[in-house]
Amino acid sequence: MSLHGTYDDDNIFAKILRGEAPAVKVYEDDHVLAFMDVFPQTEGHTLVLPKEKARNLLELSDEAAREAITRVKKVAKAVEAALEPDGVVVTQFNGAPAGQSVFHIHFHIIPRWEGRGLGRHGGSGEMADTGELEKLAEKIRAKL
Numbered sequence: 001m002s003l004h005g006t007y008d009d010d011n012i013f014a015k016i017l018r019g020e021a022p023a024v025k026v027y028e029d030d031h032v033l034a035f036m037d038v039f040p041q042t043e044g045h046t047l048v049l050p051k052e053k054a055r056n057l058l059e060l061s062d063e064a065a066r067e068a069i070t071r072v073k074k075v076a077k078a079v080e081a082a083l084e085p086d087g088v089v090v091t092q093f094n095g096a097p098a099g100q101s102v103f104h105i106h107f108h109i110i111p112r113w114e115g116r117g118l119g120r121h122g123g124s125g126e127m128a129d130t131g132e133l134e135k136l137a138e139k140i141r142a143k144l
Contacts, residue, residue: 003095005103007053013104017051024133026140027075031067034075036133037108039126041119044083044111044136048072055103056094068107074144076109081143083136085111 008014015021016035023035026046037045048071052064060068072090080088089110093100099121112118119126 003056003058005055007055007059008103009053011102011104013049013102013106014053017049017104022130024130024137026078026137027071027144029071031064032071034071036128036137038128038130038133039119040128040133041108041110041121042085042112042116044079044085044109044140046075046079046109046140048075048107048109050105052105054105056100056105057092058094060105068105072107072109075140078140078143079109079111082139083111086114087112 012021016023017033023033025033025035027034030051032048032050034046034048037047048068050060050064050068052060054060054064057065076088076090079085089112090107091110092105092107101121110118
């Protein structure tokens with residue numbers, strides 16, 4: 001799949017943004033939606049989606065990018081405060097060869113702890129229990 005292409009309104013993240021697919025929400029405003037990754041690489045893995053229709057960062061408007069990174073920082077600080085990891089990875093993929101598996105712009109916030117492994121990216125791991133994700137989301141929301 002090429003880096004540039006046509007935005008697919010039926011991608012799973014577009015459906016989540018429209019409320020047509022479930023998500024354990026952490027934060028939402030006019031610019032972004034943040035929710036728990038159902039295939040987390042670590043406990044507390046959170047996704048932040050700009051609401052603008054764009055496949056990746058290179059297609060996102062400058063205004064939406066500014067608004068998004070401000071919210072990514074806000075959510076990452078809440079994840080850090082809630083879960084007290086040793087570090088936090090913030091990442092974003094552009095195109096399938098770079099690791100992107102859902103073609104709506106999104107940022108990953110992945111807490112990391114010394115001595116704990118990292119699960120696989122892209123839904124190839126085990127799907128998380130929704131109840132457990134809700135407990136984590138509640139902790140993170142309390143720090144926003």
